[in-house]
Amino acid sequence: MSVDTTMAEKRSLFTPFNIIAGIILIAGLIVTVMRFTVGLGAVTNLDQNNPWGIWIGFDLMCGVALAAGGYTTSAACYVFGLKKFHSGVRPAILTAFLGYALVVFALHYDVGRPWRLPYPIFVQQGTTSLLFEVGLCVFLYLTVLFIEFTPALFEWLGMKKIRNVVVKLTLALTIFGVVLSTLHQSSLGALFTIVPSKLHPLWYSQYLPVFFFVSSICAGLSMVIFEGTLSHKPMHHLMDEEYLSNHDGLVLGFAKAASLVLFGYFSIKLIGLAYDNNWHYLTTGYGAWYLVEMLGFVALPSFLYAIGVRDKNITLIKWAAGLTVLGIVVNRFNISMIAFNYQLPSAERYFPSWGEITISLFVVTIGVLVFRFITTRMPIFYVHPDYKDEH
Amino acid sequence: MLRRTFLGLLGAAGASVALPVSATAGGKKFGPHPDTKGVLFDATRCIGCRKCELACNEVNELPAPDMPFDDLTVLETRRRTDEKTYTVVNKYQGKTGPVFRKSQCNHCLEPACASACFVKAFKKEPNGAVTYDASVCVGCRYCMVACPFSIPAYEYDEPLTPRVMKCTMCAPRLAEGKLPGCVEKCPKEALTFGPRAELIKIARERINTYPERYVDHVYGEHEMGGTSWMYISGEPFSEIGLREDLGTQSAPELTAGALAAVPIVVGLWPVLLGGIYAVTQRNAKIANDERVAAVKDALKRAGEKAEQKLHEELGKAEQNSQRRIEVEVKKAVEEALAPKAEDAETNEEES
Numbered sequence: 157m158s159v160d161t162t163m164a165e166k167r168s169l170f171t172p173f174n175i176i177a178g179i180i181l182i183a184g185l186i187v188t189v190m191r192f193t194v195g196l197g198a199v200t201n202l203d204q205n206n207p208w209g210i211w212i213g214f215d216l217m218c219g220v221a222l223a224a225g226g227y228t229t230s231a232a233c234y235v236f237g238l239k240k241f242h243s244g245v246r247p248a249i250l251t252a253f254l255g256y257a258l259v260v261f262a263l264h265y266d267v268g269r270p271w272r273l274p275y276p277i278f279v280q281q282g283t284t285s286l287l288f289e290v291g292l293c294v295f296l297y298l299t300v301l302f303i304e305f306t307p308a309l310f311e312w313l314g315m316k317k318i319r320n321v322v323v324k325l326t327l328a329l330t331i332f333g334v335v336l337s338t339l340h341q342s343s344l345g346a347l348f349t350i351v352p353s354k355l356h357p358l359w360y361s362q363y364l365p366v367f368f369f370v371s372s373i374c375a376g377l378s379m380v381i382f383e384g385t386l387s388h389k390p391m392h393h394l395m396d397e398e399y400l401s402n403h404d405g406l407v408l409g410f411a412k413a414a415s416l417v418l419f420g421y422f423s424i425k426l427i428g429l430a431y432d433n434n435w436h437y438l439t440t441g442y443g444a445w446y447l448v449e450m451l452g453f454v455a456l457p458s459f460l461y462a463i464g465v466r467d468k469n470i471t472l473i474k475w476a477a478g479l480t481v482l483g484i485v486v487n488r489f490n491i492s493m494i495a496f497n498y499q500l501p502s503a504e505r506y507f508p509s510w511g512e513i514t515i516s517l518f519v520v521t522i523g524v525l526v527f528r529f530i531t532t533r534m535p536i537f538y539v540h541p542d543y544k545d546e547h
Numbered sequence: 548m549l550r551r552t553f554l555g556l557l558g559a560a561g562a563s564v565a566l567p568v569s570a571t572a573g574g575k576k577f578g579p580h581p582d583t584k585g586v587l588f589d590a591t592r593c594i595g596c597r598k599c600e601l602a603c604n605e606v607n608e609l610p611a612p613d614m615p616f617d618d619l620t621v622l623e624t625r626r627r628t629d630e631k632t633y634t635v636v637n638k639y640q641g642k643t644g645p646v647f648r649k650s651q652c653n654h655c656l657e658p659a660c661a662s663a664c665f666v667k668a669f670k671k672e673p674n675g676a677v678t679y680d681a682s683v684c685v686g687c688r689y690c691m692v693a694c695p696f697s698i699p700a701y702e703y704d705e706p707l708t709p710r711v712m713k714c715t716m717c718a719p720r721l722a723e724g725k726l727p728g729c730v731e732k733c734p735k736e737a738l739t740f741g742p743r744a745e746l747i748k749i750a751r752e753r754i755n756t757y758p759e760r761y762v763d764h765v766y767g768e769h770e771m772g773g774t775s776w777m778y779i780s781g782e783p784f785s786e787i788g789l790r791e792d793l794g795t796q797s798a799p800e801l802t803a804g805a806l807a808a809v810p811i812v813v814g815l816w817p818v819l820l821g822g823i824y825a826v827t828q829r830n831a832k833i834a835n836d837e838r839v840a841a842v843k844d845a846l847k848r849a850g851e852k853a854e855q856k857l858h859e860e861l862g863k864a865e866q867n868s869q870r871r872i873e874v875e876v877k878k879a880v881e882e883a884l885a886p887k888a889e890d891a892e893t894n895e896e897e898s
Contacts, residue, residue, distance in 0.1 A: 197703030204629050204700045207688035235820050237827030268686015268701070268709035276665040280683050286802055287689045288665035289809060327824065335816045339809060346805035350659055350693045353793050365805050499790075 177521050184518025187511045191265055199511030206497060206506035208266075213492035214516050215262035218485050219255050220294070220344060221368075224376030225383065226252025226301060227330075227337040232413075234330045243399040244406045246308055246536045247387070248380050253301040254523050256294060262519045286346045293340030300333045311540040312533060341372035348491055356495035358437050358446045361428040364491075370421045371484060377414040378457075378480035381407050385474045391531055396538030408465055411473040414480065415461035422454045442495065449490060453483025583656065584675040584721070585743040585775035586730060587750055588649055590787060591760055592737035595622055595636050595647035599729035599738070603634045603651075606717060606728030622647075625788075629700040633714040634729060639787045646780070648787040649729070649738070652677060652698045652714035653767060654775035659798035663693035668711075675743065675775040676716035684711060695771050695793050716775070743775055750779050772797025 190199050202209050229248035233241045264270035272279075277295055282288050303322060310319035345368030352360050361367065384403065388395075395403075429435065437443045457479040464473035493506060508516075531537060601616035603609070610631050614621050622638040627650070634651035654677045661669035666683045669690060686709050691699045702709040717727035725731070730738040739749060747768055754761040766784050767777035770793050778789060785791045 192706055195702075195704045195706040195709070200703075202703060204627060204691070205697055207691035207701060231820070235824050235827070237824070237831055266687075268684070268688075268705070269707065270685075272666075272683070272685045275683055275685055280666045282665040282667040284662045284799060284802075284806070285665040285689070286805055287663065287687060289806075291665055331817050331820045331824075334820055335813060338812050338816060342808070342812075343805065346802065347689070347692075349805050350663055350798050350802050351695070352801065353695045353790060354692075362804055365808060 177525060180514070180517050180521045183514045184521070187514045187518070188265070190511065191515075196266075196268070199509065199515075201506060201509040201512065203504075203506070205500055205504050208492060208496075209506055210493070210508045210512050210516055211262055211266040213489055214485070215266075215519055216259050217344060217488035217492050219259040219262070220341065221372050221375040221484050221488060222379045222481065223252040223255025223259075224337065224341060224372040225380040226255075226304075226376070227333050228373055228376035229380055230304070230330045231334050232409075234327055235334070238409065240402055241406050241409065243402045243537075243539075244380060244384070247383065247531075248376075249301060249304050250308070250527065250530060250536055251379070251383055253298070253305045254526055256298045256301060258519050258523050259294065260298065261522070262515070265515055286343050286350070289343040290340050290347065293336045293343065297333060297336040297340065300329055300336060304329050304333065308530075308534045308536055311535050311543065316542070337372070338369055342366065342369040344368050345491070348496075351496075354497055354499070355491065356437075356442050356498040357432065357434050358429070358442055359491050359495040361432060363424065363428045363431070366424060367421070367428065370417065370424060371487060373417045374414055374421055374480055375484040377410045377417065378477040378484075381410055381414075381474060381477035382481050385477070387527075387531070387537075390528075391537055394531060394537045398539060399537050404470060407470055407473055408468065411461045411476065412465045414477070415458050415465060418454055418458035418461065418480065422450065422458065425450060425454070442498065445490075445494070449483070449486055453479060453486055457483060582673060583743045583775055584716075584741065585654070585746050585777060586716070586727065587739040587741075587746040588776065588778045589737050589739070589753070590646055590648055590778065590780035590782065592735045593636070593647040593649060594735055594737075595619065595638055595645070596734065597622075597636055598732045598734060599649055600632070600634055600636060602728040602732035603714070604632075606720065607633060607715070609633065628652075628698055628713065630702045630710075630712040633712070637788060639782065641782045641786070646782050646787055648778070648780070648789070650696075650698075650788070651729075651776065652716070653696055654714075654716050655771055655797070656773040656775065657771075657797035657799050659693040659695060659771070660690035660699055662798040662802065663689045665689070672718060674716075674718070674721050676718040676721060677713075677775075678715055678718050679711055679713065681710045686711075693798060695790070695798075743777075746777060750777065753779060769795040771795070772800065 187199055196202060200209055200211075225248040229241060229245050232238045233245050260273075263273065267273065273291075276282060276285075276288050276291050303325070307319050307322050310316070310322065342365035345364035345366075348355050348360065349362060349364055384407065388403075438447065457476045460472055460476035460479065463469070464476055497505065597616045597619065600612075604612065604616070612632070622636065625637055626632075626635045628635055634649060636647050636649050639646045639648060654671075654675055656671070658669060658671055658677045661667070661671055661677060665687065666685060668680045668684045670678050670680070672678055686701070688699075688701055688711070690711060691697070691701060699711045699713045701711055717725070717729075720727060726740050727738075730740045739746060741749075747765060750765045750768075754763055754765075760781050761779055762781065762783060764784070765777055765779055766789055767774040772795065778784065780787055783791075
């Protein structure tokens with residue numbers, strides 16, 4: 157470890173990664189200044205008909221869905237007793253915590269008066285609003301994720317007593333986390349149950365909350381596989397024997413689950429289609445796009461996962477995971493932007509501005525940098541030497 | 548012990564399921580508010596003079612428009628309400644000539660904006676107006692997403708203190724006993740202010756008196772659960788920019804199902820997950836016990852087997868040695884007897 161860090165210090169700061177990250181950070185800061193001095197109108201393509209753009213559609217909708225790895229992994233390990241997934245819990249919790257923290261961070265750009273974000277919880281509660289549910293759950297779950305993450309922090313800081321107290325809370329925190337995740341993953345979908353007139357019938361359904369919840373499980377499982385793939389190379393020297401030896405087993409187990417849940421998701425989407433009798437829309441342009449989403453990003457990855465598990469083909473599984481992650485982004489984009497306001501003439505439809513794209517990249521970059529900062533310092537991919545003999 | 552905790556949790560879940568459902572259901576107060584005021588717009592009377600726009604601008608002290616209000620060429624392009632304009636009149640092509648339709652907040656009986664707002668910045672007043680309180684607004688713009696009529700507008704160019712802007716039905720003027728600005732100014736009495744129930748009667752009367760002049764429908768009587776602002780027209784409503792596919796369900800009805808699921812999840816999930824946890828723990832314990840027992844058993848059996856084998860081996864060895872002894876003895880006896888036999892033979896030969 158110490159050898160590695162000294163090597164990193166010696167290496168030039170101007171790696172391609174750092175240069176690109178640096179450019180994005182500078183551009184992001186410029187847009188930040190513009191947002192808070194000139195206003196949303198200057199940096200976004202939002203208008204009176206399209207109040208929500210990619211800062212909601214990507215940063216919030218996708219951010220939350222892709223952070224679902226936290227509750228799925230910890231539930232699998234602690235509630236369902238799949239102890240062999242233990243080494244996957246910490247990376248997943250950290251990813252989820254950072255994901256939610258960044259969602260809240262990104263919201264500061266989008267809402268008009270960000271310092272009032274605590275208002276719905278502490279000043280005046282609009283309990284009839286599904287956004288209230290989203291806000292309350294995100295607030296509580298961010299707290300839960302932070303507590304779930306702290307053992308790694310305390311181990312790094314050498315604070316043994318408090319670390320052991322937090323570890324004792326694991327099961328309660330996990331169950332609380334699953335409850336909160338269920339609620340606000342689904343309530344993000346439920347946000348749109350209020351607009352049957354604005355969301356295309358192929359995507360509008362009273363079952364939207366269920367669709368969002370079930371697809372978040374697919375997202376969580378796939379994101380753990382996908383994120384493991386991404387961090388495998390740059391973080392390999394930090395991963396201990398246990399993590400590495402369990403990794404393939406975890407990937408196979410998660411792939412099997414993802415294949416099944418995707419199949420289940422496909423089925424309930426079909427039920428939704430039949431329930432609202434929307435078959436005739438399938439022959440329209442939106443219908444074609446709907447079929448692309450359902451066949452290309454739900455049925456196909458489910459099938460690829462199944463083959464991957466049967467053949468123990470880790471590479472295929474990783475591709476399936478990437479496809480599923482992309483599929484979640486497609487789905488959340490469809491509901492929040494593409495199929496939303498479908499009734500408007502094309503000239504009044506929304507397309508993100510460069511300022512919006514810059515901020516979204518800025519947020520993702522910050523996430524990657526913080527993830528790297530934490531994983532190179534704290535026991536995330538390895539067991540801290542003081543706690544080797546536990547579990 | 549485990550079973551008792553489980554039952555306890557189950558009871559708690561049952562209670563939590565029973566309580567908050569009725570609490571959220573308490574938010575569903577559908578149906579007409581008898582005292583609610585409203586405005587009836589008659590498209591057959593409107594001449595598109597934009598006097599209502601002017602009045603609205605003055606009464607609400609809104610910024611001056613780019614083009615003066617007496618410039619009627621703006622009617623050629625379709626406009627919507629925005630942060631500087633609470634109401635607009637648009638021109639549509641009717642069967643016999645141009646038709647004009649005023650658009651502004653419809654002040655729903657069960658407003659989507661109020662139902663969607665997570666700080667309760669919107670409020671349906673007893674007099675019918677849906678008002679907005681900027682002092683709590685966070686600026687999330689969910690109200691704009693939620694409004695089926697796409698009315699609320701946002702001050703996108705305000706970096707730090709943006710507000711959501713929409714028609715207030717001149718609530719401050721109503722409080723003083725005055726008419727809404729637009730209603731007062733309308734030269735053609737295309738706008739009628741009054742108790743909502745009265746307005747529906749007036750509308751029906753006009754439709755019944757001149758059935759050839761009107762479409763037999765009061766737009767807003769039932770749309771989205773009913774609105775305070777209503778319309779009658781000689782043209783189909785979809786021809787004058789009013790969607791006819793909104794349905795009669797109010798916004799709270801649309802979201803009631805999703806909200807009702809919250810207490811179910813809060814009550815049911817811990818029980819379910821706790822149960823699954825208990826089962827997996829029990830399974831693990833049983834599996835562990837079985838493993839320990841199996842190991843013990845295997846050891847025991849191996850021991851027995853070994854002992855038996857030893858016994859057998861010992862027995863065999865004893866047998867072997869016995870046999871060897873016997874052989875040896877036999878050999879020795881034979882050897883011992885051999886000279887005697889030789890002697891006997893020689894004796895025989897000699898004799």
